[in-house]
Amino acid sequence: MSVARTGEFGLIARVTARLQVGPTALLGPGDDAALVAAPDGRVVASTDVLVEGRHFRRDWSTAQDIGHRAAAANLADIAAMGAGPTALLVALCVPAGLDVRWAEDLADGLTAEAAKVGASVVGGxxxxxxxxxIAVTALGDLHGIAPVLRSGARPGDVVALSGKVGYAAAGYTVLSRGFRTPKLLVESYRRPDVxxxxxxAAARLGATAMIDVSDGLLADLGHVATASRVAVDVLRDAFEIPRQMRDAAHALGVDPYQWVLGGGDDHALAATFPDTVELPPDWKVIGRVVEGSGVTVDGHPYKGPAGWDHFR
Amino acid sequence: MSVARTGEFGLIARVTARLQVGPTALLGPGDDAALVAAPDGRVVASTDVLVEGRHFRRDWSTAQDIGHRAAAANLADIAAMGAGPTALLVALCVPAGLDVRWAEDLADGLTAEAAKVGASVVGGxxxxxxxxxIAVTALGDLHGIAPVLRSGARPGDVVALSGKVGYAAAGYTVLSRGFRTPKLLVESYRRPDVxxxxxxAAARLGATAMIDVSDGLLADLGHVATASRVAVDVLRDAFEIPRQMRDAAHALGVDPYQWVLGGGDDHALAATFPDTVELPPDWKVIGRVVEGSGVTVDGHPYKGPAGWDHFR
Incomplete structure (x- = not known):
């Protein structure tokens, strides 16, 4: 049934019925506003918008996939401040001919991704x-710790990465060339593993700066470098190229490091730490903070595309 | 200069430069997320989206007007819970050919409206x-009081209204017929006076239920009636029709009560109070809560349009 037939209130009722409201939601959907626990006395808030044709394609991803990705993009921003996500609010604009089922499936994806961190959709x-x-706002709580900004990196710090980079970009390239495999890459694009x-954990370890890698690794490290007034040097050999990515790159005639260094959408976290910090295994050193400005790879400027601009 | 020429980061920089970050913003735009004071330990949050052609027209309103209205629609939702707004986050999707100046003017309007309540745009x-x-999320703080929900109205309560109703709907009709006056109505549509x-104040007075009138007075009182499992009867004579509205209605062949009872977009607040409460002059009694269900006018069903559905 199309959303034009259910109408605004019918659609809201059907989508709201799919949401599972979590414990941090003191008041969920249905009133003028939601009420969310903010025990820290401060609330972390971030908004990301996804536009069809720019950020997703309905023939490449299911509605559930898109829900997962829309939630992940926002929840990762909260995590990148060192906070725990508590809630999502979702503004959904849909063509009148859209099947209501699509919106319900989207809600399922949003809810399932939020549930991974104990958060839920509380309004929209x-x-x-x-x-x-799909415009999503995520809220989070710092549990009494200081937020980790982009601006705190200091010369001598190590640069470390948690999560994947390049997988989603490789999946995007594969899909854009008309292929549906390798599954590892395509699935990484559809549902990032944040x-x-x-x-x-990085905040508690003493991270000096942190960022969600969404524009592309070098572009995002560039944001850290600019905000911190330092330079970042990345070690190319710190990245292992998995077999499926190497094979796909070879088949498509692409340099896989272009995906790893320039691709966003995996929503890995990049952070800087004093070099005295003993990093747990899920943080891998990929470079170093030095005096100066800008980002280099093995000491040299990088010639490939460093990131993604949603207007070009 | 078009936004395609400035690019995503250029546009963000130019718009962000127009924002004035207020005291509740502990961290404003520029990092992965903003940080907003939530002294109550709970945060009120609401999202409203405005789509060109459905919620606004660029030939009817300036970018500043639209900024005021987008902010007002969200800030009113926070006020309708009994909370004080603290912050806005804004997701802005724009055609690549849009002049950057339009986005800057929109930011000015958003900022100016938020400043009326001590809030500011902290991210997006x-x-x-x-x-x-334009998708806006507003955050607010309850300052230790209980939120006023839609569900607390009780038979015997009075129904009261603060703010205007019908002015914006009249302005919308005037504009849609190709006129630009009366100024009172057109300006009420462009920049609601919330x-x-x-x-x-209503929360502190003991309001039992409250709602932001955005769908239309009768439609929104219907939401209160449904949530509270009561009926609401509205007194038609409680509404004074101002001369400009009466004249416009006469000239256009419209029943002005259709605007007053069915129009949204003024973002008045409607609330129910125990009839023992002495209401201050900015709250005007317009009806009564009774046993039953639904909304009546002078005891009878209302035949005109009760509200607005954004899918039809």
Whole structure:
């Protein structure tokens, strides 16, 4: 049944019925606003928007996949501050001909991804629109610790990474060339595997700066370098290229390091730590903070694409 | 200069430069997430989305007007819980050909409206999109009081209204017929005059239920009636029709009560109070809560349009 037939309130009722409201939601959907626990006395908040054709394609991903990815993109931003996510709010704009089932499946994906971190969808809004658009706001709690900003990296710090890089970009390239495999890459694009717990853990370990890798690793390390007024040097050999990625790169005639160094969408976390910190196994050293400005690879400027601009 | 020429980061930089970050923003735009004060230990959160052609037209409203209205729609939801707004996050989707100046003016409008209540824009996201879309999330603080829900109205309560109703709907009709006056109505549509302070004041006075009138007065009182499992009877004579509205209605062949009872977009606040409460002058009694279900006008079902559905 199309959303035009159910109407705004019918669609809201059907989508809301799919949500499972978690313990941090003191008041869920259905009133003028939601009420969310903020025991720290401060709330971390971030918004990310996904536009059909720019951030997702309905023929490449299921509605559930897109729900997972929309939630992940926002939850990763909360984790990158060192906070634990508590809630999502979702503004959904859909073409009038869309099947209500698609919106319900999207809600299932959003809910399932949020549930991984104990968060839930607590509110939102819906409208008809010619362009399918999903704007998500995530809230989080710092549990009494200081937020980890982009601006705290200091020369001598190590640069470390938690999570995957390049997998989603490789999956995107594979799909854009008309293939549906390798599954490892395509699935990484559809549902990123975000190391949420590594964010608060890094904050407790004394991370000096942290960022969610969403624009591309070098581009995002560039944001850290600029905000911290330092330079970052990345070691190319720190990255292992998995067999499936190497094979796909070879078949498509692509340098796999272009995916690893320039691809976003895996939502890995990159952080800097004093070099005295003993890092747990889920944080891998990939470079070093030095005096200066900008980002280099093995001491040299990188010639490939460093990231992604959603206007170009 | 078009946003396609400035690019995503250029546009973000130019818009962010227009924002004035307020005292509740512990960390404003520029990092992975913002940090907002939540002294109550709970945070109120609401999201509203505005889509070009459905919620606004660029030939009817300036970018600043649209910024005011987008902020007002969200801030009113926070006030309707009895909370004080603290922050806005804004997801902005714009056609690549849009002039950057338009986005800057929108930011000015959002900032100016938020400043009325001591709030500010603390974060957001931008993307290109064929459809100009503005999704706003507002956060607020309850200052230790209980939230006022839609579900607390009890038979015997009075129904009271703070703010205007019908002005924006009249302005919308005037504009849709190709006129630009009366100024009172058109300006009410462009920049609603929301009684923000009346929300927390009503909570302190002991309001049993409250709602932001955005779908239309009768439709929104219907939400209160349904959530509270009561009926609401509205007194038609409680509403004074201002001269400009009466004249416009006469000229356009419209029943002005259709605007007053069925129009949203003024973002008045409607609340129910025990009839022992002495209401301050900015709350005007417009009806009564009774046993039963649904909404009546002077004891009879209302035949005109009760509200607005954004899918039809």
């Amino acid at each position: 809004d819906m409208s008809a629109s010619p362009t399918l658009t 190391p949420y717990a590594a964010g608060p | 996201d931008m993307s290109a999109s064929p459809t100009l879309t 009684p923000y302070a009346a929300g927390p």
